[in-house]
Amino acid sequence: MRIATxxxxxxxxxxxxxxxxxxxxQPDVACLQEIKxxxxxxxxxxxxxxxxxxxxxxxxxxNGVAILAKGSTPQETKRGLDGEPEDDxxxxxxxxVNGVRIASIYLPxxxxxxxxxxxxxxxxxxxxxxRAAELWALEIPxxxxxxxxxxxxxxxxxxxxxxxxxxLMQPESRDAYRRMLGDGWTDAIGSWHPDGGVxxxxxxxxxxxxxxxxxxxDHLLLNPLAADRLNNVGVDKEHRGRExxxxxxxxxxxxGVTDMQP
DNA sequence: ATGGCTTTAAAATAAAGA
Numbered sequence: 001m002r003i004a005t006x007x008x009x010x011x012x013x014x015x016x017x018x019x020x021x022x023x024x025x026q027p028d029v030a031c032l033q034e035i036k037x038x039x040x041x042x043x044x045x046x047x048x049x050x051x052x053x054x055x056x057x058x059x060x061x062x063n064g065v066a067i068l069a070k071g072s073t074p075q076e077t078k079r080g081l082d083g084e085p086e087d088d089x090x091x092x093x094x095x096x097v098n099g100v101r102i103a104s105i106y107l108p109x110x111x112x113x114x115x116x117x118x119x120x121x122x123x124x125x126x127x128x129x130x131r132a133a134e135l136w137a138l139e140i141p142x143x144x145x146x147x148x149x150x151x152x153x154x155x156x157x158x159x160x161x162x163x164x165x166x167x168l169m170q171p172e173s174r175d176a177y178r179r180m181l182g183d184g185w186t187d188a189i190g191s192w193h194p195d196g197g198v199x200x201x202x203x204x205x206x207x208x209x210x211x212x213x214x215x216x217x218d219h220l221l222l223n224p225l226a227a228d229r230l231n232n233v234g235v236d237k238e239h240r241g242r243e244x245x246x247x248x249x250x251x252x253x254x255x256g257v258t259d260m261q262p
Numbered sequence: 263a264t265g266g267c268t269t270t271a272a273a274a275t276a277a278a279g280a
Contacts (some may be wrong), residue, residue, distance in 0.1 A: 003271090009268075009269065010268085010269050010270070012269085012270080013268085013269060013270085014269095034269090034279085036269065036270060039268085052267085060270085060271080061269085061270045061277080061278085062269095062270080062277085062278065062279085063278095068271095075264060078273075109278085109279060109280055110280090111278095111279080111280060149279095163280085166280065167280080168280065178280045202280075203266090203267085203279095203280065204266085204267040204268055205265075205266040205268085205279095206265095206266065206267090207266080207267090215280090217280085246268095247267090247268075247279085247280085
């Protein structure tokens with residue numbers, strides 16, 4: 001079972017590239033972020049045509065997340081995080097697919113800092129951790145996939161000094177991320193690449209792709225019931241170099257079949 | 263230090279991203 005996460009940076013501008021990627025790589029589940037459209041603008045019929053069911057949580061212009069599943073419609077289990085009723089950003093969507101609980105996460109960027117956006121990021125991470133604890137208690141395989149907007153380690157960025165003052169690399173951001181790992185969640189890509197050097201994002205403005213100046217901010221966090229089934233991980237790097245590409249590229253994991261219970 | 267570039271929304275600029 002292949003589960004991918006992909007910040008597509010606008011589903012309208014990206015639709016041809018997105019359909020192409022789905023047809024080429026055939027993920028069983030695709031968690032999308034930054035769809036940047038209201039619910040009524042989501043092109044569900046286009047995904048249906050190539051065999052994918054979908055649920056989505058849209059927002060005008062910004063944010064917005066979705067979950068696609070090959071051959072079925074994800075069974076929605078949660079929309080938005082608890083703890084801040086006035087928060088109207090569409091950044092969290094969660095569903096069951098084939099017995100696996102899967103969340104599509106678009107964590108706040110947090111820049112500039114200090115300021116309200118950074119404070120919001122840290123509060124959001126606290127709320128995410130609280131939801132993760134609820135999922136943990138369910139004792140089912142769970143995968144929290146998305147754009148975390150956190151560079152977890154110095155070897156997850158082309159040049160740590162270049163991002164040192166950025167919200168993605170602040171000690172508070174890293175600490176909040178690490179607390180989830182401390183709770184027992186596995187950073188699938190990071191654990192397979194302890195020496196780093198794997199990027200999922202390359203900046204448009206600084207011509208990051210041309211220089212391979214990227215960093216790793218798209219993550220899949222697995223609870224032990226999912227991590228025990230982890231067979232493979234990957235990043236579809238080549239798709240970042242295509243015409244009209246997102247500034248992110250897909251990251252994915254593969255889970256094997258559940259062990260037979262005695 | 264700022265801007266570089268890209269997208270959305272909407273009609274020229276502005277906001278947001280990271």
